[in-house]
Amino acid sequence: MYKTLRYSRTFGNWFGKMIAVLVVGLVTTFLFFWGDAPAIFPITGLVKKNFTPFSRFSFPQTMNGGHTARSGITSAGTNTSSPGWLRHLCPRYQEEEGYTKLTWQTPTENTIFFTQTSCRAFLLPREACAVESAAYRNTGRPLLVLFTAPALDLTHPLMKVLSGLAGVRLAWLDLDQLFLNSPLSAWHSDRRWMMNEERAPTFVSDAGRAELLRVYGGTYLDLDAITLRALPPVTSRPWMVRVDSDWVTIAVTGFPKRHPFMQRMVEDMPSFFDATHCCSLGPELVTRNLRPMCAANLTAAQEGEQCQDITILPRHLFVPLHFGKELKRLFKDDAGYGAAFFNVSQAYSLHLFNSLSRRALIAADGDTIMAETFRRHCPKVFAQVSSTHAFF
Structure with a gap:
């Protein structure tokens, strides 16, 4: 028993x-x-939480015609070696046969540039609209889109659209090259941006844009900022943007190279970095470093502020819809609503705040501010998206 x-x-x-x-x-x-x-x-x-750099939003391969290789792009092929940081930042990145390799390139003071740090091999519709709108409204100025993905799928319909835009270059954002002789060198080599894997692309974007502006200068735009009219040129007087009454941001900004403010920003980043906080290298650090420079201590004046040689442009010119209380207006669908917004707005750009709004589906034929933005300011991207999808 x-x-x-x-x-x-x-x-x-x-x-x-x-x-x-x-x-x-x-x-x-x-x-x-x-x-x-x-x-x-x-x-x-x-x-x-799983990091998913490849979106399920895809397009059928129906667009005819090839692409024109631009500066910063080399012939297609399989990448046989990759830097160590790539497997940490981009654990799911996989270079497919037929992808086009990129080369490391840098902006100039006259360049409008973007960074894409989520390691996708193509841009999403809103990102593609940001690039086209900047090219559309700033003819004659070079545009540079820097990707942490070392190779791109240029057969993707939206990438075909962007590859055909005059003055637009697609290049690799090589983090080892970027931070090689930087105050952020140890921060990068120690992979401190990996202390919060979910937010690592954001930390890399914040640090990367600051280092690019410090060394090379130029006009930086987030990939969720749609350009509505020609941006201010970068001269000896840099400019930044107020995002609300408490914070100033460099999500849209212009700086000459080697400016003392950007030098101080980059030097402060390793000590100010907080992996538990989304914005420690963004608006919080920007505003903290500005306060001692501003006689009025950042008053949020409607016509802008002056902090020594830095102009702080008012929110309504670059963030006409506040990310908290007004963002839902982007998606309001009512007869003539989108057109009415642009009839009164004098903004240089419209920030979509993709981290907050990315899940909203927008009808391509609707009367929302978002749909009207696409129709007016990125017509080629809008035509491609609306021809294959009812929503974007």
Whole structure:
């Protein structure tokens, strides 16, 4: 009897373990293939949000015609070597056959530039609209889009559109080259931006744009800032933008190279960096460093402020819809609503705040501010998107 009971218990324990292994295997497999679910690491017992740089938003390959290779792009092929930071920042990046390799390039003071740090091999519709609108409204100025992905899918319909725009260059944002002789060198080599993997692309973007502006100067735009009219040129007087009554941002900004403010920003970043906080290298650090320079201590004046040689432009010129209380107006669909907004707005750009608004679906034929923005300011991207999708 006791032997039977012992064998029964042994079998029960074995059977229970087999069931547990089967359940864990099924759940892990399900989560692995379901991009928006958390990834489970059974060895460490850690659960973290999965970083999914490849969007499910795709376009059928229906657009005819090839692309013109621009400066910064080399012939297609498989990348046989990659820098160490790439597997940390871009764990899911996989270079496909036929991708086009990029080369490291830098802006100049006259360049309008963007950074794409989420490691996708193509741009999403809103990002593509940001690039086209900047080219459309700033003819004659060079545009540079820097990608952490070392190769791009230039057969993607939206990438075909951008590759055909005059003056637009696509290049690689090589972080090792960028931070090589920077006050951020150790911050990068120690991978401190990996202390919060979910926010790592944001930290790299904040630090990267500051270093590019410090060394090379130029006009920087976020990839969710749609240009509505020609941007101010970068002269000896740099400019920044107020994002609300409390904060100033460099999400849209222009600086000459080697400006003392950007030097101080980059030098302060390693000590001010807080991996638990989204904006420690963004508006918080910008505003903190501005306050001692401003006689009126940043008054949020409607006509702008002057902090020594830096002009702080008022919010309504670059962030006409506040990210908190007004952002929902982007999606309000009412007869003539979108056109009415542009009839009265004098803004240079419209910030979409993709981190807050990316899940909203916008009807391509609607009367929203968003749809009207696409129609007026990035007509080629709008034509491509609306020809294949009812929403974007």
